[in-house]
Amino acid sequence: MEVVLDSNVLFKILISQGEILELIFNNDLNLLAPLKLKQEFLNNKKEILSKSKLPENEFKILCSLIFSKITFVPLEKYKESLIKAKQLLETHTKDEDFIALCLSRDILLWTYESLLFKIGVGISTKQISEELSKNSKDYSSKHNSTK
């Protein structure tokens, strides 16, 4: 399963004790995000460190672990879908990068933004968990029936 990761999910990792982290490290989930998200996240390092009170070395380890699970996609790869993304988002103008990446790959956005569910591009943490669990059950039953 493949989804694009919204910035709100990336930042919620810092308060997650369970489901988000479990999904990030799930090998059956392929995560994509705009390359700019990584750059912007790191640009805000000082503020993140100040608010999280995490030691810098541990923050670096966490970033390294999380970023290794995400494929960061440069703008050139989804630039052509930006206008379509803007039209879809209408007045909600700050998610173009994420939606354009989704449209370019025909996949959904893992998000907490309610509007994105209304326009049919969002998928929730719960929905991803359910989908992965369903896929895993399907695989097990197929595998067992061939034994």
Add this chain to the structure above:
Amino acid sequence: MQLFLFMVEIIIKADVPSEFKERFELVLAKLMRSLIKELELSVAKEIVSKSKFTEEDANELSNKVKLSMHSQLKAEGLI
């Protein structure tokens, strides 16, 4: 900012019957992937458990990042 982790190599030696070598390697590779995943997840959970970050912090910074990304697209004349 560059992120570096110092990696160390661990060598595991095992005696297995030669006819099982390939099967053993396949199973070991699968086990290692699972082991590494569990290890990484436990390290991430341990670090995050110390975080004082709040829901409001996450929403605030996420919005800040999105607005900056949007501004860059506008400045480049792409939207």
